[in-house]
Amino acid sequence: MSLAEREEIADPTIDADELARQRARRLERIGKWTLPVLVMALGLLLWDRVVVWNDIPHYTLPGPWLVFRTLIEDWAILFDALLVTLQITLLALLVAVLGGVGLAVLFTQSRWMEMSFYPYAVILQVTPVVAIAPLIFIYVDNRLAGLLICAWLVAFFPVLSNTTLGLNSADHNLRDLFRIYGATRWQRLRFLQLPSALPYFLGGLRIAGGLSLIGAVVAEYVAGTGGIGSGLAFRILEAGYRLNIPRMFAALILIALTGVLIFAALSLLSHLMLRKWHESAMTRER
Amino acid sequence: MPSEPAPRTDIAPPAATDVRPELLRMEGVDKIFNGDVVALKGMSLDVREGDFISLLGPSGCGKSTALRLVAGLSHPSRGRITWTGGQDDGDLGVVFQEPTLMPWATVAQNVWLPLRLRGQSYTAVKDEVLDALRLVGLEKFQTAYPRELSGGMKMRASIARALVTRPRLILMDEPFAALDEITRFRLNDDLLALRDKIGCTVVFVTHSVFESVFLSDRIVVMAARPGRVIRELAVDAPYPRTDTFRTSADYAAYCRDASDALHAAMGDAA
Numbered sequence: 320m321s322l323a324e325r326e327e328i329a330d331p332t333i334d335a336d337e338l339a340r341q342r343a344r345r346l347e348r349i350g351k352w353t354l355p356v357l358v359m360a361l362g363l364l365l366w367d368r369v370v371v372w373n374d375i376p377h378y379t380l381p382g383p384w385l386v387f388r389t390l391i392e393d394w395a396i397l398f399d400a401l402l403v404t405l406q407i408t409l410l411a412l413l414v415a416v417l418g419g420v421g422l423a424v425l426f427t428q429s430r431w432m433e434m435s436f437y438p439y440a441v442i443l444q445v446t447p448v449v450a451i452a453p454l455i456f457i458y459v460d461n462r463l464a465g466l467l468i469c470a471w472l473v474a475f476f477p478v479l480s481n482t483t484l485g486l487n488s489a490d491h492n493l494r495d496l497f498r499i500y501g502a503t504r505w506q507r508l509r510f511l512q513l514p515s516a517l518p519y520f521l522g523g524l525r526i527a528g529g530l531s532l533i534g535a536v537v538a539e540y541v542a543g544t545g546g547i548g549s550g551l552a553f554r555i556l557e558a559g560y561r562l563n564i565p566r567m568f569a570a571l572i573l574i575a576l577t578g579v580l581i582f583a584a585l586s587l588l589s590h591l592m593l594r595k596w597h598e599s600a601m602t603r604e605r
Numbered sequence: 606m607p608s609e610p611a612p613r614t615d616i617a618p619p620a621a622t623d624v625r626p627e628l629l630r631m632e633g634v635d636k637i638f639n640g641d642v643v644a645l646k647g648m649s650l651d652v653r654e655g656d657f658i659s660l661l662g663p664s665g666c667g668k669s670t671a672l673r674l675v676a677g678l679s680h681p682s683r684g685r686i687t688w689t690g691g692q693d694d695g696d697l698g699v700v701f702q703e704p705t706l707m708p709w710a711t712v713a714q715n716v717w718l719p720l721r722l723r724g725q726s727y728t729a730v731k732d733e734v735l736d737a738l739r740l741v742g743l744e745k746f747q748t749a750y751p752r753e754l755s756g757g758m759k760m761r762a763s764i765a766r767a768l769v770t771r772p773r774l775i776l777m778d779e780p781f782a783a784l785d786e787i788t789r790f791r792l793n794d795d796l797l798a799l800r801d802k803i804g805c806t807v808v809f810v811t812h813s814v815f816e817s818v819f820l821s822d823r824i825v826v827m828a829a830r831p832g833r834v835i836r837e838l839a840v841d842a843p844y845p846r847t848d849t850f851r852t853s854a855d856y857a858a859y860c861r862d863a864s865d866a867l868h869a870a871m872g873d874a875a
Contacts (some may be wrong), residue, residue, distance in 0.1 A: 492705040495678050499699055500722045510721070514709045594752050596709045 381565040389565035390572065395564075397554065398401040399411070402574050404550035406461070406537055408581070411470030411531040417523065418471065419478025428504065429511065440542035444476035448534055455573025462542060466550075470534030474527040481523030518597050521589040527582040536574060551577075625653040627689045628774060628806055629675065634684035636670050636832075642829035644670040644863055650682070650825060650834070652774070657800065657807045660815035661825045661863060663871050666809045672776050675808065694723065697803075698767030698775040702782055704759035706751040706766075713738065718723045730769075737765040738798055757788040764796070768803070777809045781816070788790020793819055794847070815866060818859045821850060826863065828870035836866045842862035 363383045368376070370382040377385055380566040392395065422440070426433035452469045459465040489511050497507050539552035549557075551570045593600035629652040636645040645667035660668040673677075673679050675684060676699055688696070702834045706715045709836060713727075718738050720730045727734070743759040751759055760780060765773055781789040793816060797837050800807060817824045818840055826836040840859050842850055850856050 337832070490705060492701045493707065495676075495701075496699065496705060496718075497722070498678060499676055499697060500719045501694070504724045506722055511707070514707065517709070574617060596752060598752075 334501070354387060368579065371389060378562045378564055381568060386568040386572070388430050390569040393566055397551070397570055397573060399605065400549060400551045400554045401577065404532075404539070404552065404574070405577060407466045407470055407535040407538075407550065408532045411467055411534055412524075412528055412581075413475055414471045415474035415478050415531060417476045419523070419527070420482050421519065422475075422479050423482035423486055423516075424508065426483050428508070434481075440476060440479055443450065443472060448473050448537055449516030449541060452538055456542055466535060466538045466542060469538030470531045473530035473534030473537075475525040477526040478531065479523075481519045481526075482516050486512045488519070489515040489519050518593055521585075521592060525582060525585045525589065528585045529578055532574070532578050532581060612643050625668060627654055628652045628654050629686070629688050631671075631675070632685045632687075634668070634671075634674060634681045634686060636674060636679070637682040640816060645674070646831040646833045648832075648834055652806060652808060654806055654825060655774070655804060657819040657821040658809065660808065660827060661814065661817045661824050661867060662827030662832075663812065663813065663829055663867070664827040665832065666870070667828040667829070669778055669825075670832060672778050672808065672810050675774075676776055679710075680721050683692030696720065696773045698770060698772035700760075700763050700767050700777040700780045702765040702776065702779045704751070704756075705742045706759060706762055708751050711748050711750055712743060712765075713753070715751070715762055716769050718766060719770050727787060733769055733771075738762075738768040740794070740802065741765045755788075756784055757792060760784065760792060761795075764799075768805075770805070774806045774808065777807060779810050779812065782811070782813075789816070790851075796820065797844065797846055814860055814863045815863075818863055819846060822864055824866075826866040826870050828872070835870050838863055839864060 367382050369383065370380055379387070382474040413562060422436070426437065448469050451472065454467075455468050456462075456465045486508075491495055494507070494510055502510070535550065539550045540556065543553070543556070551574050555567050556568045558564070558570065590600050620834055629647055629648040634648045635643070635644060637643050648671055650658070650671075660671060662668050670679075674681055676697065684836070690817070706712075708719070710718075714733055716734050717727055718732065719731065721727070735744060735747070738747060741764050743761050743765060744759060746754065746758065746762075749760070750850060754762065764782070780791050784792065796807075797820065807820075822840055822844075824838040825834055825841060826835065826838065828835045838859075842853075842859070
């Protein structure tokens with residue numbers, strides 16, 4: 320837009336509304352980032368003051384500074400634990416994607432398969448993983464495999480149900496068109512159903528990312544054995560037994576950050592894959 | 606019921622001794638859903654090469670059912686539909702009421718689809734795809750996504766996709782019904798120009814009297830409950846037809862005839 324046009328539009332007799340709208344937009348843009356940061360700063364300050372003013376001992380409630388220092392000092396232990404948890408989480412997510420999409424494709428290819436197995440997928444999903452986990456660790460010797468199964472159980476269902484919905488929601492006229500042109504089953508899946516399912520799948524994936532972290536943490540609590548190769552959840556338990564409360568907080572912060580990072584990464588992936596064509600990834604004027 | 610229109614000497618009945626080869630024939634076709642809903646009763650139609658046939662009628666008259674039957678998307682409960690010389694791969698193009706484009710694919714990729722489903726790579730058929738786009742005036746938009754196009758342009762892309770296999774018969778199911786009138790007129794003009802250029806046969810479903818008269822050389826008027834053909838009108842105005850035809854007295858007369866037939870078709874329901 321040239322300057323001349325800009326001035327014309329800035330004419331106050333026609334544009335008080337538009338100016339107000341612009342101001343509101345600008346404030347919203349700034350506020351979206353500054354407000355959460357401000358809230359966090361206030362929260363930390365309040366936390367710190369409560370601890371200092373009330374002389375709360377660090378084994379009851381450590382101040383934010385102490386937690387931060389612990390995070391730095393214990394970094395070696397915590398980072399190793401983070402890697403273990405992250406490994407289980409990402410592996411579980413991968414298996415959830417493969418299993419969820421695989422089952423969804425199978426279900427849409429064969430109505431019989433869907434009718435036979437879908438109810439059991441629901442049963443697996445609604446049974447709390449904490450209740451199944453002890454059994455799994457009885458029968459599965461390999462600890463990593465056991466953790467993985469638990470995390471997978473929690474994470475695969477949103478992928479399965481969303482992808483199934485997506486595969487079935489292909490435009491019916493396009494289905495007719497594929498029939499007219501004599502498309503094979505595989506072509507229909509590849510060129511029509513899978514692309515139609517992509518936005519649904521990515522929605523399920525974002526949920527599954529968070530759930531596989533939850534699954535990994537819960538499974539670690541249940542598995543409980545320590546030593547080398549134990550994840551963040553075990554470090555939290557262990558620190559609790561030793562009244563090392565600052566380390567509990569430090570580990571907790573790492574878990575929360577991991578969750579946020581996974582969500583952000585999957586959101587970015589979703590945006591990149593859909594931005595060219597899907598409504599959800601479009602920014603609209605007004 | 607309105608009285609029968611006075612017989613007009615300048616409208617000939619469909620010539621019995623048409624020399625053009627027959628493309629497709631429907632004989633006494635019934636379509637019955639759920640055992641008792643008669644969607645189509647005793648429809649017979651022969652489509653000759655180069656025909657532009659409109660199926661005109663109120664909703665529920667079975668015109669879309671007839672089109673689906675011809676497209677092979679469903680099968681007659683009774684009667685037969687036969688391609689006189691047999692049907693080859695790509696002989697049929699279809700345009701639906703909605704543009705029905707794949708939103709995740711560019712315009713060119715959408716047009717490529719029928720050829721892609723035959724296993725042809727894009728590089729091998731690029732020229733065909735671009736030719737089809739050129740025919741509908743979308744050559745500058747090959748890399749655009751459907752959501753970037755206007756309603757009329759989406760429909761053009763949809764038509765280009767139907768043309769890309771060089772079909773002998775194109776079925777169109779109220780393709781312009783959802784468009785504004787100015788765009789509809791443009792697309793009507795362009796459709797005729799296009800048919801002039803490539804000489805394909807068209808069966809066109811519409812509920813617009815004006816559209817059917819402007820476009821077709823034969824109008825099949827259909828009635829509802831049960832869906833059936835009640836009259837066939839020939840529109841003998843020569844092609845190419847332009848705005849001159851659209852404002853002529855002949856056009857008005859044909860419209861009156863078709864309109865009367867449609868009123869008769871709607872009978873007491875109107």
